[in-house]
Amino acid sequence: RAGQAPNRTVHLFDSEQDGAQRDNLRLLSELRGAIDERRLIFHAQPKFGADGSLWGAELLVRWPHPAGGFIMPGRFIPLAEQSRMIFDVTRLCFEAARDHMAQIREMTPRAGLHFSVNISGSDLSDPRFPEMLHDAFGDDPADLALLELEITETAIIEDLERLIPVLERVRETGVRIAIDDFGTGYSSLTYLKKIPADTLKIDQSFVRGVLESERDAILVRRTIQLGKDLGMDIVAEGVETQEIADWLVANGCDRLQGYFFSKPLPAPEWRELAADRVRRLTPDFTASE
Numbered sequence: 056r057a058g059q060a061p062n063r064t065v066h067l068f069d070s071e072q073d074g075a076q077r078d079n080l081r082l083l084s085e086l087r088g089a090i091d092e093r094r095l096i097f098h099a100q101p102k103f104g105a106d107g108s109l110w111g112a113e114l115l116v117r118w119p120h121p122a123g124g125f126i127m128p129g130r131f132i133p134l135a136e137q138s139r140m141i142f143d144v145t146r147l148c149f150e151a152a153r154d155h156m157a158q159i160r161e162m163t164p165r166a167g168l169h170f171s172v173n174i175s176g177s178d179l180s181d182p183r184f185p186e187m188l189h190d191a192f193g194d195d196p197a198d199l200a201l202l203e204l205e206i207t208e209t210a211i212i213e214d215l216e217r218l219i220p221v222l223e224r225v226r227e228t229g230v231r232i233a234i235d236d237f238g239t240g241y242s243s244l245t246y247l248k249k250i251p252a253d254t255l256k257i258d259q260s261f262v263r264g265v266l267e268s269e270r271d272a273i274l275v276r277r278t279i280q281l282g283k284d285l286g287m288d289i290v291a292e293g294v295e296t297q298e299i300a301d302w303l304v305a306n307g308c309d310r311l312q313g314y315f316f317s318k319p320l321p322a323p324e325w326r327e328l329a330a331d332r333v334r335r336l337t338p339d340f341t342a343s344e
């Protein structure tokens with residue numbers, strides 16, 4: 056485009072596509088600033104076991120907007136992935152998970168609450184990844200066993216041969232791997248057999264339909280069975296009603312997450328919930344909050 060006449064360039068910039076591209080570039084440079092100044096925050100959405108006990112939380116990034124509210128991950132994570140800035144977002148998320156773990160350990164070492172972090176395929180294939188993991192969580196197996204990495208099946212499959220050995224090495228440290236949004240990608244049996252994972256997370260688009268669509272119900276029931284037969288824990292995301300929660304538990308789901316139980320929570324609200332869980336485990340515990 057550099058060799059084009061100026062009036063032509065102006066014309067191109069005015070086109071809708073270039074406008075969107077310019078917006079994205081501006082957003083990315085603002086994201087750089089937000090990362091460097093550590094202005095990204097992480098909400099924690101609780102996950103519960105089939106028996107109703109608190110299992111842990113998934114950390115979900117939020118970018119506070121100067122005008123109030125948040126820029127949501129759906130807007131900037133795909134851009135961050137294209138620009139490799141995602142690695143720095145993941146680092147901040149690891150640090151948030153580590154801080155949460157430390158706070159809970161301080162309350163009681165017995166709480167056993169897990170933290171799930173969403174990672175991208177490019178995080179895993181980055182040569183700095185093992186070191187970043189180690190920097191944040193060290194090598195205490197008790198801590199590593201409380202960390203779960205969520206990665207979409209699509210991201211894994213796009214770079215299967217390279218990522219499988221990395222996933223295997225990560226799992227050897229005791230960190231759990233969850234396949235996120237399962238059912239929205241290729242969902243082939245071959246891939247399911249190949250991907251080393253501990254957890255299968257059924258996408259909310261299927262979960263939502265189980266009571267209304269016999270087809271969704273069949274797919275979810277079979278997926279739960281298949282995942283379990285392969286030795287995985289099954290998590291349902293996007294659980295919005297009691298009825299759906301009951302159906303999932305009756306059909307063998309191991310963990311549930313969704314607005315019916317809780318929205319993603321700001322850190323102080325999450326800590327209150329965690330402290331309540333700790334109180335039940337240790338009746339003589341009194342949280343200082």
Ligand code: C2E
Pocket residue numbers: 100114115116127128129132141144145148173174175205235236259292293294295312313314315319
């Ligand atoms: P995801 O990991 O599949 O997370 C689930 C999304 O569904 C979250 O949206 C969550 O807030 C939302 N959700 C949870 N329960 C319900 C429910 O009952 N009903 C409905 N309708 N929605 C529910 P969110 O926070 O906007 O995140 C969107 C996606 O952005 C995530 O999908 C994940 O892929 C990505 N993401 C979020 N945080 C991070 C991050 O720190 N790093 C990376 N790499 N990706 C992230």
Ligand code: MG
Pocket residue numbers: 113173205235
């Ligand atoms: Mg996730």
Ligand code: MG
Pocket residue numbers: 235236256258259292
């Ligand atoms: Mg998901």
Ligand code: MG
Pocket residue numbers: 236
């Ligand atoms: Mg999703």
